[in-house]
Amino acid sequence: MSLQIWIDGLFAGSVFAIIALSMTIVYQPTRIMNFAQGEGFILGAALGYQLVGVWKWPLIQSLVVLVIAAALMGFIMERMVMLPVQLSGSKFAWIIATLAAAMIFQSAFNIKYVNVTFSYFDLIEKDISIFGAKLSVQKLLVILMMIIVFIANDQFLKRTLWGRSIRAIAHNPDTSTILGIPTKPVIKLAFITGTIVIALVGFLASPVIIVAPAAGLFFTIQGFTAAIIGGVGSPKGAVVGGLMIGILDSVVRSWLGGTWGLFSTFFVLAVILILKPNGFFGKRVEGR
Amino acid sequence: MSDLRIEGLTITYGGAKALDNLSIEVKTGEFVALLGANGAGKTTTLRATSGLMRPAAGKIFFDGVEITKVPGHKRTALGIGHVPEGRQIFPDHTVEENLQLGTFVRRKHRAETTQSLEDMYGLFPRLKERHKQAAGTLSGGEAQMLAIARALMSRPKILMLDEPSLGLAPQLVLELFKYLKRLHAEQGLTILLVEQQARLALQLAQRAYILERGAVKIEGKSKDLINDPRVAEAYLGTAS
Numbered sequence: 001m002s003l004q005i006w007i008d009g010l011f012a013g014s015v016f017a018i019i020a021l022s023m024t025i026v027y028q029p030t031r032i033m034n035f036a037q038g039e040g041f042i043l044g045a046a047l048g049y050q051l052v053g054v055w056k057w058p059l060i061q062s063l064v065v066l067v068i069a070a071a072l073m074g075f076i077m078e079r080m081v082m083l084p085v086q087l088s089g090s091k092f093a094w095i096i097a098t099l100a101a102a103m104i105f106q107s108a109f110n111i112k113y114v115n116v117t118f119s120y121f122d123l124i125e126k127d128i129s130i131f132g133a134k135l136s137v138q139k140l141l142v143i144l145m146m147i148i149v150f151i152a153n154d155q156f157l158k159r160t161l162w163g164r165s166i167r168a169i170a171h172n173p174d175t176s177t178i179l180g181i182p183t184k185p186v187i188k189l190a191f192i193t194g195t196i197v198i199a200l201v202g203f204l205a206s207p208v209i210i211v212a213p214a215a216g217l218f219f220t221i222q223g224f225t226a227a228i229i230g231g232v233g234s235p236k237g238a239v240v241g242g243l244m245i246g247i248l249d250s251v252v253r254s255w256l257g258g259t260w261g262l263f264s265t266f267f268v269l270a271v272i273l274i275l276k277p278n279g280f281f282g283k284r285v286e287g288r
Numbered sequence: 289m290s291d292l293r294i295e296g297l298t299i300t301y302g303g304a305k306a307l308d309n310l311s312i313e314v315k316t317g318e319f320v321a322l323l324g325a326n327g328a329g330k331t332t333t334l335r336a337t338s339g340l341m342r343p344a345a346g347k348i349f350f351d352g353v354e355i356t357k358v359p360g361h362k363r364t365a366l367g368i369g370h371v372p373e374g375r376q377i378f379p380d381h382t383v384e385e386n387l388q389l390g391t392f393v394r395r396k397h398r399a400e401t402t403q404s405l406e407d408m409y410g411l412f413p414r415l416k417e418r419h420k421q422a423a424g425t426l427s428g429g430e431a432q433m434l435a436i437a438r439a440l441m442s443r444p445k446i447l448m449l450d451e452p453s454l455g456l457a458p459q460l461v462l463e464l465f466k467y468l469k470r471l472h473a474e475q476g477l478t479i480l481l482v483e484q485q486a487r488l489a490l491q492l493a494q495r496a497y498i499l500e501r502g503a504v505k506i507e508g509k510s511k512d513l514i515n516d517p518r519v520a521e522a523y524l525g526t527a528s
Binding site: 161164165171172178181182183 | 381
């Protein structure tokens, strides 16, 4: 088996890992798996295509607009998800609320970009050769971003008081409030940060992979799968799960053909759910 | 001055009135008990004071300032400490992390918060022994000590405790109340104590309010109430 397959898997795995990390960032204070998260990926890809690909804007300017747009999307998403959750009082309101948000954003992208796939040129058109295998700088950027986001999130949670309060909010928002922790602003910030992260990877990855305006849910499901395999809520789990399904997909594709890639991902998910229901690094989620 | 004054507070909860025009006052340095049967509105009173519930009517003053509309997390910084019903420690955080979360409002003064941590370990030596342990592994008594210590870490002017004796063995309840007495006597902490064990609470507190159906039914000095037959009636619900 050639090294190339593993490098391609590492890239795809990094994309899934960042998506899972961005979902983890939202999950940590809220215990909500946001099914609309993948729409942030589409936002990044769409803006990359529009600003860099079509309008030929300089990179820095495009990135600034991207971050602002993603922050705005995260802000809106928080209202779309948390408002119904708070108003209904139901434990399961988040499922329908996040799916509804996903559908709304997806429709918006479809209206603007009917029959378009978001692909544009590499930002840096350069390849690195590793023992005869090719790794483009664009892919390398995604892999590096994955490492940075992982370390930042992991250290933030473990080492800072803010990180510890995020875990506290997940456990009990009322008790966090009486200790003086601003629970609602923290949750808003989690949605905003998570959306910026996923929009950035959408922006960086879309020159390499084919992204359609309606593909948000696909990326959500990949991130969701990665998070479950690794253990929901754990940054380490998001990375391990993401890399596992990325590499598995790449290896199986080259071995049995393209259609088997997705099958193998969900097959592994099913097996892991039976053997390790909480994923590799997940803790049993205790009921409130 | 760190008086707590609640004026005409009404809170509706799912159509029913949890509090009905309730007025109470706790003066600086006082130890006041809030008693009453289940569902009388004791917990609701504390939750409203902490900003966890929005009143339909009425006002809450603290330190002479109206705080009715101040968001909950900002009231901690004003000096309101709350040990919630059922302790509510964070089981996955270590004992020390739980205590550090209590310093959230003072996080910019690291030297001071380190000192507070030492103070708490001095006050509750058992927490020091277990400071690296996950808080979920503590016994009921230890968990209650942790919940109180965590609330004290924010340096509250008033400490509100919601049934701290719940689920503790009688011996531990006495130990716990000894701590409360010390906090009040030695550190001059203002305390508002919600209790089911009325007799014990009346031995500790200087004054008490007895709630019934969301309003004050009886109020007075503890030594007058302790032998008042109406107090027992309020608990048995025979009064009408």
